[in-house]
Amino acid sequence: GESVGLHLPTLSVQEGDNSIINCAYSNSASDYFIWYKQESGKGPQFIIDIRSNMDKRQGQRVTVLLNKTVKHLSLQIAATQPGDSAVYFCAERPGGGADGLTFGKGTHLIIQP
Amino acid sequence: DVKVTQSSRYLVKRTGEKVFLECVQDMDHENMFWYRQDPGLGLRLIYFSYDVKMKEKGDIPEGYSVSREKKERFSLILESASTNQTSMYLCASLTGPMDYTFGSGTRLTVV
Numbered sequence: 001g002e003s004v005g006l007h008l009p010t011l012s013v014q015e016g017d018n019s020i021i022n023c024a025y026s027n028s029a030s031d032y033f034i035w036y037k038q039e040s041g042k043g044p045q046f047i048i049d050i051r052s053n054m055d056k057r058q059g060q061r062v063t064v065l066l067n068k069t070v071k072h073l074s075l076q077i078a079a080t081q082p083g084d085s086a087v088y089f090c091a092e093r094p095g096g097g098a099d100g101l102t103f104g105k106g107t108h109l110i111i112q113p
Numbered sequence: 114d115v116k117v118t119q120s121s122r123y124l125v126k127r128t129g130e131k132v133f134l135e136c137v138q139d140m141d142h143e144n145m146f147w148y149r150q151d152p153g154l155g156l157r158l159i160y161f162s163y164d165v166k167m168k169e170k171g172d173i174p175e176g177y178s179v180s181r182e183k184k185e186r187f188s189l190i191l192e193s194a195s196t197n198q199t200s201m202y203l204c205a206s207l208t209g210p211m212d213y214t215f216g217s218g219t220r221l222t223v224v
Contacts, residue, residue, distance in 0.1 A: 009153070034213075043117075043203055043215030044156070089155060099172060100146050101213065103156040 012110040019077040021107045023090035026071060034085040034101065035064060035075045038087045047075070047088075077109075087113045116140075117206050119216040126223050133189040134219050136204030137158045138193075144207035145187040147179065149200040149217070156203065162187055 013019045025033070031052045036044035050057045050064045050073075057064050063076040073090050087108045093102040120135040138145065143164050147172075148156040158171030160179040168179050176198060180188040191198055204216040 036215075041216045041217070043205075046212065046217070091156075099149075099169070100158040100161050101156075102158075103148075105153060105155040 008019060008107055009105065010108045010110065012106070013080050014112050014113055015080060015082060017080055019075075019080045019084070019109060021074040021075045021077075021088050021090075021109065023075075023104050024071060025073060025092050025104075026093050027092060027094050027102070028068075028071065030043075032093040033064070033073050034091045034093075035062075035073075036089045036091060036103075037084075038089065040086075043056070044089060080109075080111055082111050082113075085109060117216040119204050119206055121201075121219050122217065123142070124219060124221045126191075126194050126221065128195060128223055130191075130194045130223075132194045132221065132223075134189040134191075134202050134204075134221070136187045136189070136216055137185050138187075138206040138214075139181050139185065140206070140208065141184060142206045142208060143184065146205040146207075146213070147177075147187065147189045148174070148203045148205065150203055151200050157212045160191065193219075196223050199223045 034049045035047040038044045048059045087106045090104045146161040147159045162181040178190045202219045205213045
């Protein structure tokens with residue numbers, strides 16, 4: 001069954017506001033989590049990742065938070081821009097080797113002017 | 114930059130046809146993956162391969178097979194296409210310990 005999920009299929013935010021996209025996972029053995037961005041007509045592109053021994057990681061305008069107690073992952077995008085409009089997926093790697101990732105269903109981020 | 118190239122962006126095939134989806138990566142990576150993407154279901158793993166002539170079933174392998182004759186090429190085969198295989202198919206290559214690079218996808222319609 002689905003072990004990684006997102007709380008909202010669609011999220012609408014005003015341009016310039018901060019966006020928070022959430023994800024719940026159920027596999028406590030997962031050791032690695034990734035956020036992907038998928039624009040229309042393109043494959044998913046890596047945004048940021050976090051290992052299970054961390055609880056926060058920051059990139060350029062993006063922050064990923066990991067709460068292992070409640071098995072929750074979030075992506076924060078600061079000062080959302082029109083180019084941020086896309087579908088965002090969280091993914092987890094169950095502990096072990098390169099056996100592929102398990103993806104959430106995705107959240108479509110819509111930027112309103 | 115690593116490139117993962119899927120040969121077709123759009124395909125339309127008839128029910129019962131044998132369909133080949135091709136994926137090529139240019140960095141000599143060992144691990145390659147095929148996913149399908151459907152609305153409301155996200156990406157689901159069909160098959161993956163660790164090396165030439167090696168293959169492993171993913172979560173939804175039924176109705177599919179794969180071929181890995183050369184390291185750079187990983188083919189997904191629909192032996193007898195059915196309408197429920199209409200989907201977006203995404204190929205990925207593992208570019209580092211945990212870094213996956215995706216192709217642009219092939220949107221397959223089976224009529």
